[in-house]
Amino acid sequence: MAPPKCSFTYFNGRGRGEQIRWLFVQAGAEWEDRRIEQDAWPELKPKAPTGALPFIEVAGKAIGQSGAVAMYVARENGLLGSSNLEAAQIHMLWECTQDALNAMFKAMFCKDSDKQAAMFNDYYTQSLPKLIKLMAAHLKGGRDWLIGNKVSMADLVTVCLLENYTDGPGLAAIEAEPSVKALIERVKNLPNIKKWIATRPASQF
Numbered sequence: 001m002a003p004p005k006c007s008f009t010y011f012n013g014r015g016r017g018e019q020i021r022w023l024f025v026q027a028g029a030e031w032e033d034r035r036i037e038q039d040a041w042p043e044l045k046p047k048a049p050t051g052a053l054p055f056i057e058v059a060g061k062a063i064g065q066s067g068a069v070a071m072y073v074a075r076e077n078g079l080l081g082s083s084n085l086e087a088a089q090i091h092m093l094w095e096c097t098q099d100a101l102n103a104m105f106k107a108m109f110c111k112d113s114d115k116q117a118a119m120f121n122d123y124y125t126q127s128l129p130k131l132i133k134l135m136a137a138h139l140k141g142g143r144d145w146l147i148g149n150k151v152s153m154a155d156l157v158t159v160c161l162l163e164n165y166t167d168g169p170g171l172a173a174i175e176a177e178p179s180v181k182a183l184i185e186r187v188k189n190l191p192n193i194k195k196w197i198a199t200r201p202a203s204q205f
């Protein structure tokens with residue numbers, strides 16, 4: 001039976017939302033991409049299940065926290081591997097991706113320009129290479145996908161981060177790992193993802 005239709009709410013940007021959008025897109029799921037402008041947020045915030053974005057509404061329930069949302073969408077759509085063990089490995093890669101994403105957000109919202117430069121440097125030279133090396137370790141031996149023998153949430157969320165928030169030393173770290181570079185191309189060329197990247201709404205972040 002097809003999963004029930006989800007409404008997915010996030011700001012009109014990629015941020016923490018894009019990685020979950022990629023799950024819906026790859027699954028070919030029925031979903032609503034509800035984008036909120038910043039000035040509409042104060043009114044919506046008290047009604048959001050955890051007072052933050054993103055959240056989904058499905059079958060009469062509202063669920064916040066991107067990890068909970070991603071795990072639900074992946075599980076419902078066959079993107080969480082073929083066993084509990086694979087699901088745990090995929091979850092591990094999700095958490096590692098969020099560690100890097102959080103480092104990027106910390107830098108993005110830092111108000112002190114010197115500290116901000118140091119934080120971005122940290123993100124590009126420490127957080128991203130750490131994630132890229134972990135990905136390379138999972139691709140060792142000529143494997144096509146990070147976990148198991150089919151595309152999963154792990155491939156989608158790691159590549160989504162690298163597609164959206166990589167620059168300078170981050171790009172060099174990718175160049176140094178041909179298996180990761182090939183995975184990025186493999187994921188970006190999945191037909192649904194390719195079409196999404198070409199047609200998604202343009203956004204500033």
Ligand SMILES: N[C@@H](CCC(=O)N[C@@H](CS)C(=O)NCC(=O)O)C(=O)O
Nearest residue numbers: 015016051052053054064065066067
């Ligand atoms: N741990 C939460 C963090 C959510 C979060 O910080 N969301 C930000 C947007 S990326 C937000 O809603 N900011 C506005 C606010 O907190 O009022 C998650 O992963 O969903």
